[in-house]
Amino acid sequence: MSILSGKNILLGISGGIAAYKSASLVRLFIKSGANVKVIMTPSSKDFITPLTLSTLSKNPVYSSFVNEGDDTAVWNSHVDLGMWADIFIIAPATANTLSKMANGVCDNLLLATYLSARCPVFYAPAMDLDMYIHPSTLKSFEALNSYGNIMVPATSGELASGLVGEGRMAEPEDIVAFIEKAIIDKLPLKGKKMLITAGPTYEAIDPVRYIGNHSSGKMGFEIAKASANLGAQVYLITGPTHQKISHSLIDVIPVVSAEDMYNEAHKYFKDVDIAILSAAVADFTPKEIASQKIKKKDASLILELTETKDILASLGGIKTNQFLVGFALETDNELENAKDKLKRKNLNLIVLNSLNDEGAGFKNDTNKVTFIDADETVTEYQLKSKEAVANDLLNKILEQINA
Known part of the structure; x- marks a missing residue:
């Protein structure tokens, strides 16, 4: 059993090609015994379908404040989602989403939930190498870390552009291991x-x-x-x-x-x-x-x-x-x-x-x-x-x- 067993994990997915890895990430969280809910930005649905993530998580997938096309739909409360979560992980976290998080921009359900979350927030950057080292992105990292968010560092490798370098989102297995270690390191019996x-x-x-x-x-x-x-x-x-x-x-x-x-x-x-x-x-x-x-x-x-x-x-x-x-x-x-x-x-x-x-x-x-x-x-x-x-x-x- 993982240290994540029984935890409520909220996975935020923003619109980058690395979103295809989120299916494996959900599966690993479920395998570890966690309860998983997913929030997607509207653009992330161009890379992976809500149906896939809903099937794997066994929960509805959220992407807007109300369900489109449903006249009887109730409000998807960002406050309730933020309070439900024991852990919030945003993966992939694109340069656009990171900038909004750092500056308090709140123009979709994922960002509203982030601003409401009371639990530890992890983010796994995913972008091309020039974007990853751009001063504005580095400024976002600095601001987010100062707020108490925890960065899952990107790795070096082949990127969607065809270039090879830093900016590749950490693999799902490594993200899970990173979160487990971060939790264990803060536990009162760690090292005993x-x-x-x-x-x-x-x-x-x-x-x-x-x-x-x-x-x-x-x-x-x-x-x-x-x-x-x-x-x-x-x-x-x-x-x-x-x-x-x-x-x-x-x-x-x-x-x-x-x-x-x-x-x-x-x-x-x-x-x-x-x-x-x-x-x-x-x-x-x-x-x-x-x-x-x-x-x-x-x-x-x-x-x-x-x-x-x-x-x-x-x-x-x-x-x-x-x-x-x-x-x-x-x-x-x-x-x-x-x-x-x-x-x-x-x-x-x-x-x-x-x-x-x-x-x-x-x-x-x-x-x-x-x-x-x-x-x-x-x-x-x-x-x-x-x-x-x-x-x-x-x-x-x-x-x-x-x-």
């Missing part, structure tokens, strides 16, 4: 590495059976996704689960047993800045694993169990500058037990949830949590989606590490 554990562990009894628990891994996966969306490089160590995740900043490390998770956690811990251990790790494992399936011969079966290694405590014992977060799932004396775990395992923060709270715990899409920090400050939250809980947790961590 995070270790997150999720899901249950399965402790083998024989080749067929195991001891496990009801953890679905949902909470850990939501934390991983939220962390990546804030720019962190995430190492997600997960036990067996049906949860799926795909994100350019998340490396998934599948494990099965508590021993597997212990080894992987220690492998990555020394290199991370933040570790959040939300996995439901088995406390006990069979002392011996049968090499063959145990036959049902007697009315009962006695298993001798031995304690598993305490991953959280072991990391707490060796941590240096890492911010370490643990989870506590309790059924009685919740607050006291969580505070004891916080101190005993040398944590910076613990997340307490109780099986006594309806809608919390395993398998649910919701959770009700309480945060306790190293100073034993208690912050209690109401029942929320696990996505919202993940965001609350990361906000709490950012508050702590930036204090």
Whole structure:
């Protein structure tokens, strides 16, 4: 999954030959999981059809304040379009459109929307080489950048005139990558590495059976996704689960047993800045694993169990500058037990949830949590989606590490 997933992207297309690339740009944005709407200047329709862009974006294409030839048409609000967008990219941005943007000229829907936009605005120039280096164009670049707009630099190559030089619009793949990087560079967890554990562990009894628990891994996966969306490089160590995740900043490390998770956690811990251990790790494992399936011969079966290694405590014992977060799932004396775990395992923060709270715990899409920090400050939250809980947790961590 791209950092653009779920973002509302408004693509403005002005009238240059590079407009033919806008179809690929829309397709790449859609593939990244973004929602896309397109605004075209009237002259851009000479180079690519609105039907093509509407089909690819799965949204109507806008080019005027009212739809021509429709007596019942409602006003296409430039204000609404500008407020809808999380990102506005104008590609291609011709010398004419750039000059108008720089000087506040507002003679079409694209320009009116630009002046109304409250989101980051990117522009990808496309013109012939003499136009690209002309003093008036350079003055437009300077003015637009001073307004806070972000230029996606043109490249050198063969131009529509037949000349070879600078002014060729960046390729769609490069535009997407440029925007992704620009967003990630401003995210609060950019440059941070995070270790997150999720899901249950399965402790083998024989080749067929195991001891496990009801953890679905949902909470850990939501934390991983939220962390990546804030720019962190995430190492997600997960036990067996049906949860799926795909994100350019998340490396998934599948494990099965508590021993597997212990080894992987220690492998990555020394290199991370933040570790959040939300996995439901088995406390006990069979002392011996049968090499063959145990036959049902007697009315009962006695298993001798031995304690598993305490991953959280072991990391707490060796941590240096890492911010370490643990989870506590309790059924009685919740607050006291969580505070004891916080101190005993040398944590910076613990997340307490109780099986006594309806809608919390395993398998649910919701959770009700309480945060306790190293100073034993208690912050209690109401029942929320696990996505919202993940965001609350990361906000709490950012508050702590930036204090």
